[in-house]
Amino acid sequence: MNKTTISTVGQFVGQEVKIGAWLANKRSSGKIAFLQLRDGTGFIQGVVVKAEVGEDIFLKAKNLTQESSLYVTGIVREDERAPSGFELTVTNVDVIHEAVDYPITPKEHGTEFLMDHRHLWLRSKKQHANMKVRNEIIRATYEFFNKEGFVKVDPPILTGSAPEGTTELFATKYFDEDAYLSQSGQLYMEAAAMALGKVFSFGPTFRAEKSKTRRHLIEFWMIEPEMAFYEFEDSLKVQEEYVAHVVQSVLKNCKIELNALGRDTSKLENIVAPFPRITYDDAIKLLHEKGFDDIKWGDDFGAPHETAIAETYDKPVFITHYPTSLKPFYMQPDPNNDKVVLCADMIAPEGYGEIIGGSERIHDYDLLAERMKEHDLDPAAYQWYAELRKYGSVPHSGFGLGLERTVAWICGAEHVRETIPFPRLLNRLYP
Template identity: 55%
Template sequence: MKDRVYISDISKHADQEVKIQGWLYNKRSSGKLWFLQVRDGSGIIQAVVFKGDVSEEIFQRCEKLTQESSIVVTGKVSEDKRAPSGFELQMKDIQIMHLAEEYPISPKEHGSTFLMDHRHLWLRSSKQNAILKIRHEVVRACREFFDSQGFVLIDAPIFTPNACEGTTTLFETDYFGSKAYLTQSGQLYMEAGAMAFGKVYCFGPTFRAEKSKTRRHLTEFWMIEPEVAFLDLDGDMDLAEDFIIYIVQRVLENRRAELELIERDIAPLQKVTKPFPRISYDEAVAILKKKNIEFEYGSDFGAPDETVISGEFDKPLLVHRYPARIKAFYMKSDPEQPDKALCVDMLAPEGYGEIIGGGQREDDLETLEKKIKEHDLPKEAFEWFLDLRRYGSVPHSGFGLGIERAVTWICGLNHLRETIPFPRLMNRLNP
């Protein structure tokens, strides 16, 4: 009886007879010889069979085999430099569990719309497989980073009541006759969590109903948001820096093969080391001015501006102290220059743009009440949030990392839609 072996472990079984359960990725023949590329989710291996070596029936099974048919193959593992992976299976037997219908995704090129329409099948392709394994590594690294530092996971609600930040467009749902909205951030709830547990984070889906049609936007994306009591802006930037370094290191350590498969140049990732450059909004504006780029002081940076600014550095860049006017109401003003907010954005290198947004929160009750008024927000909805400033208010900070944007940068991809299993975009709700 042969033991079932995963292809990722095949090198440990050289010269042994093993059983592989998987699907036919591709096949090639040369007359009385078949080469079957078999995948099982953990990897791909080539199975070889000569006509004279097996029964006529087994050889004919290979002939009628279609792409993505599910199969069980047994044979001896042998090291062979002619095989794509360096190892191949000398086939002794093959069982067809299900003969697949004509598979829509052929080994040649396809357009992104077609592939996204077949996302449920496209996930089987080796490149998509590699990207989502890297995503998994990023998610695991995020959790381990915070877990190992005493953070408590506090999940924020998905349904939220009226109002919130009031900036972005929210998805509205019917909630037993009244309106509820899908969360655009767990941050306000994390502030409550930080006052209860000291260090907390949440990790979950986030929804934005913006009609953004770009390579950097999803309507449903995943965000991890830490929040820490007694932490100022500088400490927040330290945390974000250590966090990103940890994630990138983990991917470099554990997913090197996947990075190679998607042909990611790892040199820029190897440069992600302490310390990251930190510049103020004013310094960033100076860079734009020096490059003769038209920019109105006081406004927010557009995506092309961010590319120019981050292009001056070969590491992730921290830009802090934006004008308070263009930032959310809960941002704390800089006591030394009250028109600036104690906020920070992290811009990924290589033109990938913003991956982190965060900062120090306003902790003074009166100031926060004033800001709610200035932003024309309904005070009643924020009474619970104001309570956090009534009962033992302390300085606190946090940030949010967009998982898909981070994975897009780490993988060096052109579009973030490949970094989530089933992307939700303005024009895509299927499959």
């Protein structure tokens, strides 16, 4: 007998297999019991026919409780109606552990209840699908950057300075020094790019931002590439090719999960490079045309503004050349207009907001020193960063993609809290 998983049962059509699984749900109809089984790799229906298995096995199957763990033996059958294309004709059931009073039942539950039981909510079909899509995005990320010749570098999580100011950072003590949980690995990735050419990082970042919107988390994961000898336009090309690669990989490898989520995949099929671009100036004009009369040049965009701009396009859109006053100290000014910088935010369709922020970085030592002074940054804390401009400085660019917002957009999730295994929110540190 073959011991296998639900995701690979298609290799054993017509054969008897053994699967370790949990009972997600069940129903019975007279002398037939239908077991909804999951094993982490997927979901499958097990059909137990009393006349074929006998009284003892049938009663055991019929009396199984939700989330009990078991070994199920059965014959693999093709079934076009099943999401996976297969079902299991059960021949035997061995209970490993009987679950009692599982708290998340098939009825509706409130969000706070589900968040309190996040360790169990992860087992549900939609949450399982979210995590599988997240995993595919991560896999496709490594595939893309490895193929493009990038080297993965891991920046520190504890830092002594902040790339974008300390107002939204978690402070801690590093023995007798002040330290912060990283809000970005970018500055360190710039140093790595000067050594290795093209690099990327993938790790947790932290923002002490008191926001309760559906787009925000306190702890989230970022993919942050940096590229030596890449100017602004070069970086935009990498960004759109990367996002297109990720979306197409999910469409190819997560059909079952997207179906479980009820995702309209036609909206994703169109996500191929190149992406449209609009300058900040033109975005202001567009917003005025759409009735946002209060916004003026120099204002930052909020969620309603980003959504209104995104609705004009059926792909992610770059908003470029923001005012210098809105952006961090390290962004390169536009050589034709020093009131704006060579930066871009990529806005996802369907109201999911900014998923990428990026720019060409300042590579002139004197200009960087001037910007640091304007932002009241301690020169000693950033000495190492400034020195990158003293010893063989080159034009370079980079960007950061927020993983959870990207998962939310691709999955069609209502809130980013469902796109990370254990979300950290303004008022939630449990479980």
